[in-house]
Amino acid sequence: MIVNEQVAIDHGLKKDEYKKICELLDRTPNITELGIFSAMWNEHCSYKSSRLHLKKLPTKGKQVIQGPGENAGVVDIGDDDAIVFKIESHNHPSFIEPYQGAATGVGGIMRDVFTMGARPIANLNSIHFGSPQHKKTKNLLRGVVHGIGGYGNCMGIPTIAGQTSFDSSYNGNILVNAMTLGLVKKDKIFYSKAAGLNKPVIYVGSKTGRDGIHGASMASASFDEKIEEKKPTVQVGDPFTEKLLLEACLELMAGDSIIAIQDMGAAGLTSSSIEMASKGNLGIEINLNKVPTREANMTPYEIMLSESQERMLIVLENGKEDAAKKIFDKWDLDFAVIGKTTKSKKIELFFDNEKVADIPVNTLVENSPMYDRKWKKAKLPKKIKIKKEDINNLKIIEVLKKILSNPNICSKEWIWQQYDHTVMGDTIQKPGGDSGVVRVHGTNKAVAASVDSSAVYCWAHPLTGGKQVVCESFRNLISVGAKPIAITNCLNFGSPENEENMGEFVECVQGIGEASEYLKFPVVSGNVSFYNQTKDVGIKPTPSIGGVGLIKDYQKMITMDLKEVDNIVLVIGKTEGHIDQSVFARNILDEKNGPPPEVNLFNEKNNGETVLKLIDAGLIKSAHDVSLGGIITAISKMCIKGNKGINLKKPKYLISDIEYFFSEDQGRYLIEVTKKDLKKVTNVLDKNAVHYDELGVINADQLYINEKSKITIDELKSSNTSWLNNYMDN
Amino acid sequence: MKSSVITFPGSNCDRDMDVALRKFGFKNKMVWHNDVELPKSDLVVLPGGFSYGDYLRCGSMASKSKIMQSVINFANSGGMVMGICNGFQILVETGLVPGVLLRNKYLEFICKNIFVKINNKHNTYFKNIDNEVLELHIAHNEGNYFCTNDQLKEIKDNEQIAINYCSKDGEIDEQFNPNGSIESIAGIFNKEKNVLGMMPHPERMIDKYLSGEDGSLFFNNLLNNIK
Numbered sequence: 001m002i003v004n005e006q007v008a009i010d011h012g013l014k015k016d017e018y019k020k021i022c023e024l025l026d027r028t029p030n031i032t033e034l035g036i037f038s039a040m041w042n043e044h045c046s047y048k049s050s051r052l053h054l055k056k057l058p059t060k061g062k063q064v065i066q067g068p069g070e071n072a073g074v075v076d077i078g079d080d081d082a083i084v085f086k087i088e089s090h091n092h093p094s095f096i097e098p099y100q101g102a103a104t105g106v107g108g109i110m111r112d113v114f115t116m117g118a119r120p121i122a123n124l125n126s127i128h129f130g131s132p133q134h135k136k137t138k139n140l141l142r143g144v145v146h147g148i149g150g151y152g153n154c155m156g157i158p159t160i161a162g163q164t165s166f167d168s169s170y171n172g173n174i175l176v177n178a179m180t181l182g183l184v185k186k187d188k189i190f191y192s193k194a195a196g197l198n199k200p201v202i203y204v205g206s207k208t209g210r211d212g213i214h215g216a217s218m219a220s221a222s223f224d225e226k227i228e229e230k231k232p233t234v235q236v237g238d239p240f241t242e243k244l245l246l247e248a249c250l251e252l253m254a255g256d257s258i259i260a261i262q263d264m265g266a267a268g269l270t271s272s273s274i275e276m277a278s279k280g281n282l283g284i285e286i287n288l289n290k291v292p293t294r295e296a297n298m299t300p301y302e303i304m305l306s307e308s309q310e311r312m313l314i315v316l317e318n319g320k321e322d323a324a325k326k327i328f329d330k331w332d333l334d335f336a337v338i339g340k341t342t343k344s345k346k347i348e349l350f351f352d353n354e355k356v357a358d359i360p361v362n363t364l365v366e367n368s369p370m371y372d373r374k375w376k377k378a379k380l381p382k383k384i385k386i387k388k389e390d391i392n393n394l395k396i397i398e399v400l401k402k403i404l405s406n407p408n409i410c411s412k413e414w415i416w417q418q419y420d421h422t423v424m425g426d427t428i429q430k431p432g433g434d435s436g437v438v439r440v441h442g443t444n445k446a447v448a449a450s451v452d453s454s455a456v457y458c459w460a461h462p463l464t465g466g467k468q469v470v471c472e473s474f475r476n477l478i479s480v481g482a483k484p485i486a487i488t489n490c491l492n493f494g495s496p497e498n499e500e501n502m503g504e505f506v507e508c509v510q511g512i513g514e515a516s517e518y519l520k521f522p523v524v525s526g527n528v529s530f531y532n533q534t535k536d537v538g539i540k541p542t543p544s545i546g547g548v549g550l551i552k553d554y555q556k557m558i559t560m561d562l563k564e565v566d567n568i569v570l571v572i573g574k575t576e577g578h579i580d581q582s583v584f585a586r587n588i589l590d591e592k593n594g595p596p597p598e599v600n601l602f603n604e605k606n607n608g609e610t611v612l613k614l615i616d617a618g619l620i621k622s623a624h625d626v627s628l629g630g631i632i633t634a635i636s637k638m639c640i641k642g643n644k645g646i647n648l649k650k651p652k653y654l655i656s657d658i659e660y661f662f663s664e665d666q667g668r669y670l671i672e673v674t675k676k677d678l679k680k681v682t683n684v685l686d687k688n689a690v691h692y693d694e695l696g697v698i699n700a701d702q703l704y705i706n707e708k709s710k711i712t713i714d715e716l717k718s719s720n721t722s723w724l725n726n727y728m729d730n
Numbered sequence: 731m732k733s734s735v736i737t738f739p740g741s742n743c744d745r746d747m748d749v750a751l752r753k754f755g756f757k758n759k760m761v762w763h764n765d766v767e768l769p770k771s772d773l774v775v776l777p778g779g780f781s782y783g784d785y786l787r788c789g790s791m792a793s794k795s796k797i798m799q800s801v802i803n804f805a806n807s808g809g810m811v812m813g814i815c816n817g818f819q820i821l822v823e824t825g826l827v828p829g830v831l832l833r834n835k836y837l838e839f840i841c842k843n844i845f846v847k848i849n850n851k852h853n854t855y856f857k858n859i860d861n862e863v864l865e866l867h868i869a870h871n872e873g874n875y876f877c878t879n880d881q882l883k884e885i886k887d888n889e890q891i892a893i894n895y896c897s898k899d900g901e902i903d904e905q906f907n908p909n910g911s912i913e914s915i916a917g918i919f920n921k922e923k924n925v926l927g928m929m930p931h932p933e934r935m936i937d938k939y940l941s942g943e944d945g946s947l948f949f950n951n952l953l954n955n956i957k
Contacts, residue, residue, distance in 0.1 A: 149839050153869070154780040156742020240740050240783025332739065418839045420869045422931075423778075425746040428939045439939075554939065 011038035024363040039267035049496035073524025084118035087179035089529035094176040098143025103151040103237040111263040117190040118182025130171030154239035159419035160436025172534030192262040194280030201339040205311035209294035212307025248331040257320035264311040283344035292334040375502035384594040404719040434479035446554035448482035455540035457596035466511020473547030475625035482549030489526040494538020504541035560624040562642030573668035577659030584662035626668035632661035645702040743778035750933035754949040776817030789819030818927035829877035835910025841869040846893040853923035866930035873929040875911035892917035
């Protein structure tokens with residue numbers, strides 16, 4: 001095939017990008033080379049629109065062992081243990097083929113983690129769908145949940161937490177973000193940097209097929225009506241092979257024969273070989289005839305661009321090939337020496353004794369395009385004016401029932417019961433709490449993880465929204481008694497070529513950066529997914545934040561279920577009555593305008609650290625952060641989980657009952673304390689200048705509001721659990 | 731007491747079972763599917779997971795693996811063999827216990843706590859347990875036990891039903907049956923009661939920080955009964 005500008009454009013490259021390639025090579029690339037450039041220079045692999053802004057994120061900290069730039073981030077959790085973690089998107093393929101798209105998303109992120117030598121110990125996910133009324137939503141939800149379960153359950157890694165939302169902005173572009181945590185000893189972490197000349201380059205895992213060719217390019221473009229035609233770009237997952245690959249890799253890693261290892265994810269053999277060479281400042285020579293293939297007559301182009309799953313590339317020490325092969329033979333996996341490292345600093349590919357590609361590595365990596373895209377700053381919307389008569393007639397109990405059954409608030413048990421969340425025998429907090437918690441096997445430590453996003457806030461004001469998501473992650477970890485360590489982010493946005501979407505990205509990143517800097521909660525890994533867009537309509541900006549924290553003594557872990565009658569519940573943090581963009585405003589008043597709640601980083605940090613102190617001192621019996629739906633939604637969930645009631649009383653504020661109970665001011669927690677400890681607790685709060693209200697006293701079975709109205713816990717429960725079950729049954 | 735846990739490619743509860751057995755005093759060995767001989771054992775466990783990916787009928791590939799001939803011989807000579815979840819699926823495929831395991835009635839993977847009623851205590855697995863009801867945990871996609879009417883009659887005549895899904899108070903009724911199993915059967919013996927297959931995972935219920943502790947009760951009792 002003759003390569004020209006049109007062929008380059010068909011590969012998703014821009015005219016000037018093609019021109020730059022010809023200049024860099026000083027000739028016209030052949031088709032294999034063009035394929036390689038298109039795979040390396042697309043948005044998904046090159047971060048060409050986002051790099052400039054991502055640089056501004058804080059990535060360092062006392063506990064950070066590895067920040068962004070590797071397969072995953074690594075943090076120190078003491079005693080030579082480290083946690084490897086990352087979140088990644090698989091949005092585009094999941095919309096086209098929900099089961100395989102979601103399954104391979106989970107498979108891909110687990111591979112990123114065990115590539116670094118870590119055994120995966122927990123999975124999480126953040127999934128977002130269109131309006132429940134949209135004709136595709138139900139099938140997409142079912143397919144995605146089956147796919148996530150199908151892969152994770154087979155691998156035997158517990159899925160311990162997640163988040164699901166519905167919003168019409170995802171009607172044409174759903175989001176599937178998967179996160180994995182792995183455990184590794186600090187001195188057994190593996191990296192992707194090749195080193196040394198004439199070292200054998202090894203291919204292990206599944207054979208290469210024609211699936212997923214151009215997957216990364218597909219994920220770097222918007223959707224249109226021809227979306228169904230893209231099905232062949234979706235990879236097909238085989239969790240069984242991945243389980244074997246995991247065990248085989250960990251067995252090989254126990255020795256000292258690996259110099260570098262990299263999984264074949266997006267852009268398959270292309271990006272894995274080039275990344276290893278680039279990081280090691282070396283060249284790599286590959287004989288493509290040696291690559292194990294699933295189908296006959298595969299061309300060099302197809303072999304290099306296939307995104308077949310469950311494959312790894314390894315640079316091995318000389319002379320260790322036989323011992324390594326034995327391990328892969330034992331696990332019935334392919335093992336092939338396909339090339340070697342060279343000093344050429346080029347990627348040189350041979351096929352049928354002919355050189356089929358010859359590209360300097362730096363042209364693909366350092367010289368890849370980087371754009372300073374135009375972006376528009378968002379204005380802070382004006383506050384909405386709520387008419388007194390609009391809310392005075394509302395019955396709180398009726399509003400509460402509606403909110404508890406709202407698709408974005410209701411119990412997601414239908415989803416997480418399909419995920420094995422207890423395998424590995426260390427899950428001490430299941431999905432449905434503020435964070436999932438797993439023990440560090442055989443120790444007193446436990447790791448907490450949560451995944452959050454607040455698209456509505458980010459849409460209303462990206463800068464505030466960006467900050468808010470990080471704070472919410474911080475609170476979710478603290479609510480289970482974990483000290484927040486670091487975050488990973490998955491940045492899901494519309495087209496970067498649209499100034500407004502790009503502005504959303506830039507300002508959300510800025511907000512994330514400011515909050516993570518202030519909270520000493522650095523970003524250690526992540527991924528950007530642009531072009532979540534169908535024709536001209538992009539999704540609401542949806543950065544997902546995956547937070548990880550440490551509980552030093554797991555016996556001190558906190559759960560949200562109310563524990564004992566007569567204990568007292570306090571609201572930590574000040575309630576100002578911010579209704580704009582709340583679930584209440586959007587769903588009860590049908591008011592979609594206004595700014596998101598303000599984020600005060602000082603209060604976030606101070607309130608959070610003080611709650612941690614109280615937990616450490618053993619003074620808190622249960623805790624829950626206040627988020628969507630406000631105080632009354634939070635306490636209802638605590639009542640449901642603990643099967644207890646409470647007598648709620650609004651303190652004597654100027655704001656109305658509705659504002660007090662449903663507003664979504666930030667930096668707040670609910671904590672349960674015993675009467676005996678109350679004084680001690682309030683002393684600590686006063687000493688640290690933390691605002692608190694006494695919310696009420698726990699009773700056996702009813703939720704009372706200001707002694708006027710009441711509802712039984714069973715009724716609360718049925719409001720909260722019925723929506724999703726009914727929706728999926730019909 | 732010596733135990734052996736078989737690891738098939740795709741097993742994923744093998745470590746959990748090893749941890750549980752050791753915790754309660756078994757000297758446990760892990761045995762690879764390609765081995766031919768079983769180490770000397772008082773108990774052999776087929777753990778949960780997705781042996782060989784379970785792309786064919788669950789457990790069918792594993793039932794033909796090398797080590798299984800020794801396991802079958804061991805069982806036929808009266809040795810204690812316990813299959814949990816995928817291990818139960820493997821046992822029905824070998825024919826050591828009767829019946830089959832179909833896909834769950836609602837076609838979805840289920841992971842949750844359930845209650846089972848002990849139906850027969852005249853055997854090494856359940857004798858001396860005081861409780862009538864245990865709280866255990868299930869995590870499976872194909873746990874819907876089924877057999878022919880003739881088989882069911884035989885199973886009942888021989889008192890082979892080990893445990894049934896039930897309510898917290900021991901009531902057996904369709905509403906407490908999570909997967910559509912015939913007669914709410916959650917576990918079953920061979921005629922001689924030395925082989926037990928069950929869907930629930932006792933190994934996930936072995937300390938108070940996990941989903942519950944009734945698994946501890948089961949393993950403690952099992953060790954004492956084997957002694």
